[in-house]
Amino acid sequence: MTQDWTARAGTRFTTEKRPATGTKGMVVTNHPLASAAGAEMLAAGGNAVDAAIASLFALTVVEPMMVGLLGGGTAHLRLADGTHTIIDGMACCAATARPDMFTPAQPDNPRFLEAVDRANVVGGLSVATPGNLKAWCEMLDRFGSFPLADVMAPAIRHAERGYRATPYLAECAKEAAPDMIRDAAIAALYVPDGMPLKAGHRVVQSDYAETLKTIAKDGVAALDGALGQAAADGIARAGGIVTAADIRGYRTIERAPLRGPYRDVEIVLPPPPASSGVHVMQMLSILSGYDLRAMGFGTADTLHLLAECLKIAFADRAAASGDPAFVKVPVEKLTSRAYADERHALIDMARTQAWGPGVAPESPNTTHLTVADGEGRICCFTQTINSSFGARFIVHGTGMIPNNYLATFDPRPGRALSIAPGKRVTTSMSPMIVLRGGKPAYALGMPGGLRIFGSVMQGMLNLVDHGMSLQEAVEAPRLWTQGDAVEVEPAFGEAVRTDLKARGHDVARMPHVGGGMCAVGFHEDGTLEGAACWRADGTAIGVGGGLAREGVRFWPDAAGAR
Numbered sequence: 252m253t254q255d256w257t258a259r260a261g262t263r264f265t266t267e268k269r270p271a272t273g274t275k276g277m278v279v280t281n282h283p284l285a286s287a288a289g290a291e292m293l294a295a296g297g298n299a300v301d302a303a304i305a306s307l308f309a310l311t312v313v314e315p316m317m318v319g320l321l322g323g324g325t326a327h328l329r330l331a332d333g334t335h336t337i338i339d340g341m342a343c344c345a346a347t348a349r350p351d352m353f354t355p356a357q358p359d360n361p362r363f364l365e366a367v368d369r370a371n372v373v374g375g376l377s378v379a380t381p382g383n384l385k386a387w388c389e390m391l392d393r394f395g396s397f398p399l400a401d402v403m404a405p406a407i408r409h410a411e412r413g414y415r416a417t418p419y420l421a422e423c424a425k426e427a428a429p430d431m432i433r434d435a436a437i438a439a440l441y442v443p444d445g446m447p448l449k450a451g452h453r454v455v456q457s458d459y460a461e462t463l464k465t466i467a468k469d470g471v472a473a474l475d476g477a478l479g480q481a482a483a484d485g486i487a488r489a490g491g492i493v494t495a496a497d498i499r500g501y502r503t504i505e506r507a508p509l510r511g512p513y514r515d516v517e518i519v520l521p522p523p524p525a526s527s528g529v530h531v532m533q534m535l536s537i538l539s540g541y542d543l544r545a546m547g548f549g550t551a552d553t554l555h556l557l558a559e560c561l562k563i564a565f566a567d568r569a570a571a572s573g574d575p576a577f578v579k580v581p582v583e584k585l586t587s588r589a590y591a592d593e594r595h596a597l598i599d600m601a602r603t604q605a606w607g608p609g610v611a612p613e614s615p616n617t618t619h620l621t622v623a624d625g626e627g628r629i630c631c632f633t634q635t636i637n638s639s640f641g642a643r644f645i646v647h648g649t650g651m652i653p654n655n656y657l658a659t660f661d662p663r664p665g666r667a668l669s670i671a672p673g674k675r676v677t678t679s680m681s682p683m684i685v686l687r688g689g690k691p692a693y694a695l696g697m698p699g700g701l702r703i704f705g706s707v708m709q710g711m712l713n714l715v716d717h718g719m720s721l722q723e724a725v726e727a728p729r730l731w732t733q734g735d736a737v738e739v740e741p742a743f744g745e746a747v748r749t750d751l752k753a754r755g756h757d758v759a760r761m762p763h764v765g766g767g768m769c770a771v772g773f774h775e776d777g778t779l780e781g782a783a784c785w786r787a788d789g790t791a792i793g794v795g796g797g798l799a800r801e802g803v804r805f806w807p808d809a810a811g812a813r
Contacts, residue, residue, distance in 0.1 A: 266722045266723055266726045267726060267784075267785040268722065268726070268782070268783060268784065268785060268789070269722065270720075270721055270722045270780050270781060270782045270791060271780070271781045271782075271791035271792055271793040272778055272779065272780050272781070272793045272795070273778070273779050273781075273792075273793025273794045273795045274625055274777055274778060274779065274793075274794075274795050274797075275293060275624070275625045275794040275795060275796070275797060276290070276293035276299065276302065276622070276623060276624045276625055276779065276793070276794040277621075277622065277623050277771050277779040277780070277781040277791065277792070277793050277794070278290050278293065278302055278303075278306060278620070278622050278781070278791070278792050278794075279620065279621045279622070279769035279770065279771060279781040279782065279783050279789065279790070279791040279792075280306045280310060280618070280619075280620040280769060280783075280789065280790065281310070281314060281317070281618050281619065281620070281698070281766070281767045281769065281783065281787040281788055281789045281790075282309070282310060282313045282314050282417075282788050282789075282790065283788065283790040283792075284309055284312075284313045284405075284409055284414060285306045285307075285309040285310045285313055285314065285620070286306065286790040286791065286792045287309075287405070287790075287792060288302075288305045288306050288308070288309035288405035288406065289302035289303060289305050289306035289309075289620070289622055289792070290302070290792040290794055291305065291405060292305045292397060292401075292402060293624060293794045294794055295397075295401075296396075297395070297396055297397045297401075297402075298394075298395065298396050298624045298626065298628055299622045299623055299624040299628035299629060299630045300328070300390060300391060300394040300395040300396075300628065300630055301391070301395045301396055301397040301401075301402055302622045302624070302630070303390075303620060303622040303630035303632055304387050304390065304391045304395060304402050305402040305403070305404075305405055305406070306620050306622065307383075307387055307620065307632065307634060308387070308402065308403050308405070308406035308463070309405050309406045309409060310618055310620070310634075311406065311459075312406050312409045312410045312414070312456060312459065313409055313414050313420075314420070314618055314788075315420075315440075315441075315456075315640070315652060316420065316423040316424070316427070316639040316640045317617055317618040317634075317635060317636070317639070317698060318383070318617070318618045318634045318635055318636060319383065319636045319641060319651060319652045319653075319654070320381070320383055320384045320462075320466075320651055321378075321381040321383065321384075321482060321636065321641070321646075321651050321652065321653040321654055322342065322381055322382075322383045322634060322635050322636035322637070322641065322654045322656075323340055323341040323342035323379070323381060323382045323383055323634070323635065323654060323656060323676060324340050324341065324382070324383055324386065324632060324633055324634030324635060324680070325337065325338075325339060325340070325341065325521050325525055325632070325633050325634075325678060325680040325682060326338040326340065326386065326390060326630065326631075326632045326682070327508065327519070327520075327521060327629075327630075327631040327632070327682035327683075327684060327696075328390070328394065328628070328629065328630055328631075329519075329627070329628065329629040329631075329684055329691065329694075330394065330627075330628060331626045331627045331628050332627075333627065333689075335508050335510075335519055335684065336505055336506075336507070336508070337505070337506040337507070337508050337521045337522065337525075338386055338389070338390055338503055338504075338505055338506075339382075339386075339503060339504040339505070339506055339521075339524070339525075339675070340382035340383055340385065340386025340387075340503050340634075341382055341524060341675045341676045341678060342379035342380055342381050342382055342654055342656040342675070342676050343379060343380050343382070343501070343574075343673055343674060343675045343676065344379055344380070344657070344660070344670050344671060344672055344673060344674045345379065345380055345491075345492045345493045345494065345497045345672070346494070346496070346497055346500075346672050346673065347492050347494075347672065348492065348657075348670050348671065348672050348674075349670060349672075350663075350664035350665070350669045350670045350671060351664050352376075352662075352670060353366035353367070353370055353371045353376075353657075353662035353670075354366055354367040354662065355367070355662040355663055356369075358663065361569065361661075361663075361666075362569075362733070362734075362735075364658065364659070364660070364661055364662060364668075365658070365662075366662045371655075371657045371658045371660070371662060372638065372655055372658045373430050373642060373643050373655065374489050374490055374491070374642055374643075374644065375486045375487065375488070375489030375490035375491025375492075375642065375644070375653075376489075376490050376491050376492065376657070377491075377642045377654075377655035377656070377657045377658055378486050378489075378491045378493050378641075378642050378653040378654060378655065378656070378657065379493065379654060379656035379657055379676065380493050380497040380498060380501050381482075381493075381498070381501070381653070381654055382501055382503060383634060384466070384471060384474060385471050385474065385501055385502075385503055386503045388470055388471035389471070389503055394628075399466070399467055399470055400467040400468070403463055403466065403467045404467075406463055407460055407463045407464060407467065410455075410456040410457075410459045410460035410463060410650070411455070411456075411457065411460040412455070413453045413454055413455035413456075414453070414454055415450075415451055415452070415453060415454075416448050416449070416450055416451065416452045416453075416454055417450060417788050418450040419787060419788050420448075420450075420454075421447065421448055421449055421450045421452070423639045423640070424441040424442065424447040424448050424640075425447040426639060427441070427639050427640045427643055428441070428442045428447045430640075430643040431640060431643050431644075432445065433643075433644075434489075434643065434644035434645060436458075436644070436645035436647050437640065437643065437644055437645040437652065440454060440456065440645075441454075441640070456650050457650075458645075458648055458649060458650035459649070459650025459651065460650070461650075462478065462649045462650050462651060465478060466478070474498055474499065475499050478649070479495050479498040479499055480495045481646060481648065481649055482495075482498060482646050482649065482651060482653070483495040483497070483498060484646075485644075485645075485646030485647055485648075485649065485651075485653075486646065486653055488647075489642070489644050489653075491642075491653075493653075504675075506521065506522050507522065508520060508521060508522060508528065509521070509522045509528035509529065509532060509582070509586070511532040511535065511536075511586060513535045513538075513539060513711075513715065514539070514715050514716070515687060515715075516685050516686060516687050516692060516715055517685070517686040517687075517689075518531065518532065518535065518683060518685055518711070519683070519684045519685070519686065520532070520681060520682070520683050521680065521681075521682065522575075522582070523572065523573070523574070523575045523578075523580045523582065523677070524572075524573060524574040524575060524675045524676065524677045524678065525677070525678050525679070525680055525681075526568050526572040526677055526678065526679055526704065527678070527679055527680060527681035527683075527703065527704035527707070528681075529572070529580065529582055529585050529586060530564040530565075530567070530568055530585070530704055531681065531683070531704050531707070531708045532585075532586040533563070533564055533567070533585045533586055533590070533591065534560040534561070534563070534564050534705075534708060535708070536586065536587075536588060536590075536591030537560050537563070537591045537594055537595050537598075538556070538560060538712070539591075540591070540592075540595050541556060543556075543712060543716040543717070544716050544717065544718070547717075548713065548717040548719075548727070549727075549728070549743055549744075549747065550747065551747050551750035551751055551754070552600060554730050554737075554739070554743070554747060554751060555600065555603070555751060555754055555756070556598070556600070557705075557709065557730050558603065558730060558732050558737045558751075558756060559598050559603065559604075559606070561705050561730075561731065561732050561733065562603075562606045562732060562733070562734045563594050563606050564705070565701075565732075565733035565734050566606045566607055566608045566734060567585060567608045569608065569667075570608035570667065571585075571608070571667060572667060572668070572677050573667045573668055573674075573677045574674050574675040574676075574677065576673075576674075576675070577671055577674050578667045601754060602754055602755050603754055603755040603756050604755075605734075606734065617633060617634065617635035617637075617680070617698030617699065617700065617703070617766065618633070618634055618635065618698050618766075619631075619632065619633045619634075619682070619696040619697050619698050619766075619767070619768075619769050620632050620634075620769055621682075621694050621695060621696060621769045621770055621771045621781075622771075623691075623694065623771045623773070623779055625777070625779075627691075629684060629691060629694050629771070631682035631683065631684055631694045631695070631696050632682060632696075633678075633680035633681070633682050633696050633697075633698065633703070635654070635680075635698065636652055636653070636654040636655070637654050637655045637656045637658060637659065638655050638658060640652060641653055641654045641655050642654065642655040643655070656676050657670065659676050659677070659678075660674075660676070679699075679700060679701050679702070679703040679704045680696070680703060680704075681696055681697075681703050681704040681707040681708075682694075682696040683695055683696060683707050683711060685711060685714075685715070690773070691773045692714075692772070692773055693711065693714055693721070693770060693771070693772050693773070694770065694771045694773075695707060695710050695711065695725070695768060695769065695770035695771070696768070696769060696770075697710075697765055697766050697767060697768040697769065698765070698766035698767065698787070699764070699765030699766045700765075701731075701733060702729075702731045702738075702764055702765040703765060705729075705730075705731050706729050706731065706764060706765040706768070707768070709727075709729055709730070710724050710725055710727075710768055710770065711724075713727050721770055721772040721780050721781075721782040722782040724770065724782075725768040725769075725770050725782045725783065725784040726782075726784045726785055728740035728741075728742040728743050728764075729763075729764040729765060730743075730764065731764045731765070732756075735757065736757045736758070736759040737751060737756045737757065737758050737759065738759050738761045738764050739751075739758060739759070739760060739761065739764075740760075740761060740762070740763060740764055741760055741761075741762065748760065763786050765786065766786050766787050767783060767784050767785075767786045767787025767788070767789040768782075768783070768784045768786070768789075769781075769782075769783050769789055769791075770782050770783075779793060780793075781793055
């Protein structure tokens with residue numbers, strides 16, 4: 252985008268996409284076919300959970316670089332009665348995983364988690380015990396209304412008949428091709444004839460279609476039998492340690508969300524092991540002491556303040572984030588008013604500084620969907636296989652791509668994020684629901700690894716502080732840093748970047764920060780609004796209309812025909 256978005260609150264922007272509206276339901280995912288799968292469930296009388304799970308299965312087919320059955324994720328549900336719950340389906344370390352199983356490639360750089368020979372990034376040893384399939388089946392069983400076979404039908408159709416690769420998928424395949432070319436099964440699909448697939452190429456996944464049919468018939472029990480054994484055998488052949496027993500023994504965890512005030516709204520986010528809720532609440536507590544509306548969107552003051560808050564959050568995240576079963580996460584202190592005041596007092600608006608943690612002692616390719624129905628249910632789900640195309644091989648004969656979640660752990664022993672048997676992955680996933688007066692105002696989330704929670708927070712600030720429309724809020728340019736370079740998207744003006752440099756920031760101009768945001772807005776008249784941004788193939792589909800008025804029937808004479 253070439254437009255300069257630097258503006259005061261209330262300024263309207265030209266967006267690349269347009270929002271959708273509906274009254275019976277709204278589905279926003281990062282692929283049009285996945286959104287259509289969810290909308291199909293709503294149109295058939297299903298609820299938001301039916302639609303969300305249908306969309307997720309479809310995404311494993313049409314967005315294979317981002318999400319899969321052998322991945323993990325965080326699901327934020329608001330039920331029809333207004334209660335919120337978090338379903339933790341994050342992957343975890345295998346039973347035989349060890350904190351010293353990798354040799355760090357840069358042992359003296361605490362922010363560089365890659366191991367020697369990229370052993371924790373590509374191949375079987377990078378795979379953690381997956382949680383997605385179990386989580387999706389459990390949520391459908393508990394909160395959905397359709398049979399599993401019904402919600403999986405669109406995914407099976409697209410896998411069997413094929414779909415056209417988008418430029419986005421083609422670009423991801425190009426980036427991952429050097430690794431995928433080593434595995435014949437994944438190369439046949441995404442590096443055909445030794446060249447990355449091109450946009451428009453028809454992708455047919457016959458093996459995966461058969462796997463999906465097995466799951467549609469047997470449900471999650473398939474993991475306890477031949478399918479789980481096939482996955483474990485395929486991972487072992489690739490050098491991994493995840494066993495059939497690990498896969499059978501995996502359990503989801505239901506968690507209470509974190510809730511906190513900001514201006515006139517309440518923010519609801521996942522708790523640890525997700526780092527998002529803690530650090531968004533932490534940053535919002537600091538930001539509440541400033542008048543961001545008066546400071547203006549995209550100004551040097553606002554961007555400087557956001558950068559400082561992100562640096563503070565990441566300093567604390569490095570010291571005290573992780574699986575609460577293994578690491579004591581000081582949630583109360585990090586989200587307290589007193590701690591926010593302490594950090595606020597140290598911020599210098601004229602100059603950046605190096606921030607250390609204020610407390611004692613985590614991947615960028617993911618997908619997100621936001622779905623709502625007309626009865627009050629909201630599904631705000633972020634799901635992934637971690638890096639693009641996960642571990643970059645296919646479990647032969649199944650079409651499934653395993654995750655490479657061990658890349659998110661610290662390969663050094665003795666750290667908050669060190670590997671341990673059964674330890675769950677910490678994550679920046681931020682499926683956020685915003686309430687106003689106790690009622691849903693917005694639900695939003697996105698992919699983007701470490702860039703997720705800061706970017707989702709900026710989307711919320713665009714709505715609450717800067718008065719943007721939903722479409723503007725998801726498309727507006729973003730900033731991100733974890734303490735080193737401050738990444739800014741090109742749409743921020745050169746004058747602003749110069750000002751930030753003058754304050755001591757190392758500014759890096761990036762084509763985009765994070766991935767495609769998917770959001771739903773809730774209007775007082777019951778209208779649902781959906782928006783997706785330009786950073787992915789996001790599509791919003793609204794369901795309106797409804798059934799005929801009771802008592803109406805066809806009268807041939809009235810229609811002038813017999």
